[in-house]
Amino acid sequence: MMETWPWQALLGGMMLGGSAVLLLLFNGRVAGISGIVAGILRPQPGEFSWRLLFLIGMVCAGWIVPLLGFALPQSLPVSSLGLLAVAGLLVGMGTKLANGCTSGHGICGMGRFSKRSLVATLVFMATAFATVFVRVHG
Structure with a gap:
């Protein structure tokens, strides 16, 4: 898997970008x-x-991808449903505060050179880096 992951990531990114362009072109x-x-x-x-x-x-793609011979990433076990609920609420609050989510800002907004999306994406990424750092070293 490690030998092919850059190509899978590239293909996935191209599919995300392509679907975003199609939705914008055909649906505005x-x-x-x-x-x-x-x-x-x-x-x-x-x-x-x-x-x-x-x-x-989006949901059905998770069922279809393995049928096409691709492996899905392994999910991490949930240590606490309460922690999962709090995490979901925090993500929802952040999405509301940022006026959008990572897909809207990171894929679509960055592609349109939106300054607001650039700032939002930098905040998303900095928060992700900090979270990983605390999880690994804390």
């Missing part, structure tokens, strides 16, 4: 997952079906 929408989910929770006329199909496609 940014592929920010938090915005797509928010549109399902508070649907606008004519917006619900494409958002639901987008999310179904």
Whole structure:
């Protein structure tokens, strides 16, 4: 696996970017997952079906990829459901504060040279680095 992972990462990145471009070209929408989910929770006329199909496609891809011969990354065991719930709430709060998520800012916003997305992505990455550092060394 280690010999092929750069190519798998490149292919995955190209697929993410390509899907974001297609959604923008054909639907005029940014592929920010938090915005797509928010549109399902508070649907606008004519917006619900494409958002639901987008999310179904994301979930189904996790089942389809192994059938195509690709391995999924191993998930880490959950040590505490309470900790998992707190982590989910913190991610949701951060998404709300940043006016978007990593997919919206990191993929779509950076591709549009958005200054706000650059700052948000730098904050996301710095937080991720700090979290890994504390988990490994703390």
